Amino acid sequence: MTEAPPEAATEALADLIALPDTPLAEAVVDLIRSVETPSVFNHSVRSYLFARLVAGRLDLSAGRDYDDDLLFSACVMHDLGVAPDGPHRQRFEVEGADRAAAFLVARGVSTSDADQVWQAIALHTSPGIAERRGTLCLLVREGVTLDFGEPRGNGHVEALTDEQADAVHTVYPRLDMVRSLTDAIVAQAAKNPKNAPRYAIPGEFLRERETFGRTRMEHSCRSSRWGN
Numbered sequence: 001m002t003e004a005p006p007e008a009a010t011e012a013l014a015d016l017i018a019l020p021d022t023p024l025a026e027a028v029v030d031l032i033r034s035v036e037t038p039s040v041f042n043h044s045v046r047s048y049l050f051a052r053l054v055a056g057r058l059d060l061s062a063g064r065d066y067d068d069d070l071l072f073s074a075c076v077m078h079d080l081g082v083a084p085d086g087p088h089r090q091r092f093e094v095e096g097a098d099r100a101a102a103f104l105v106a107r108g109v110s111t112s113d114a115d116q117v118w119q120a121i122a123l124h125t126s127p128g129i130a131e132r133r134g135t136l137c138l139l140v141r142e143g144v145t146l147d148f149g150e151p152r153g154n155g156h157v158e159a160l161t162d163e164q165a166d167a168v169h170t171v172y173p174r175l176d177m178v179r180s181l182t183d184a185i186v187a188q189a190a191k192n193p194k195n196a197p198r199y200a201i202p203g204e205f206l207r208e209r210e211t212f213g214r215t216r217m218e219h220s221c222r223s224s225r226w227g228n
Contacts (some may be wrong), residue, residue, distance in 0.1 A: 013163070017049060017171050025073075031103065040079055040082070043147055047078065049172075050143040050160065051139040052059050053156075053160060067110075070117055074116075078100075078121045078140060080095075091189075091202050094120050096121050100121055101114040102114075104117060122138075122208045123141070182209070182218055185202050185205050
């Protein structure tokens with residue numbers, strides 16, 4: 001197979017890390033950058049970049065099969081529920097979905113499109129369900145789990161070459177993401193019993209941290225592709 005010329009390879013890597021150049025995407029970035037830690041912010045953006053890679057692998061195209069602004073919004077706001085400025089009265093997935101949908105509607109997004117984003121965020125920790133609730137839910141779930149680098153949680157972990165991974169992580173470094181995100185989820189869960197239902201991610205993370213000092217996800221991700 002003939003290798004692509006250096007210029008084409010460089011352009012492909014630039015396209016890989018490019019974000020949507022739209023007013024809505026800019027507003028989403030401004031919001032998330034102002035309320036999330038750099039580690040969680042980078043995770044959120046990487047989730048979008050990885051979701052877009054998975055879309056290409058599944059032969060799904062922006063504009064034909066999904067709306068890129070909605071995918072960007074859902075991925076980048078999927079952890080909005082752990083932001084420290086939130087009300088912290090519901091499990092973080094639902095609280096984040098509520099905040100994201102309200103944010104989008106306030107900026108002129110239709111209620112039906114905002115509801116798609118709501119569903120994708122609310123279900124992003126629900127394997128076996130998110131994948132069956134439409135293209136947006138599927139891509140958000142796959143993009144998020146790909147950023148954990150855990151093969152058991154994502155069938156597309158090999159879709160990302162080492163060169164592509166290095167390009168993404170250079171611009172959006174991991175910054176001990178798994179621990180940082182778990183800290184945020186546990187802190188939010190501990191504020192209200194409604195935030196930590198039994199057998200849901202926030203409830204189990206809180207109980208595992210209280211019992212063992214570390215969650216099973218933190219343990220397993222140490223041996224994942226990314227290591228943190």
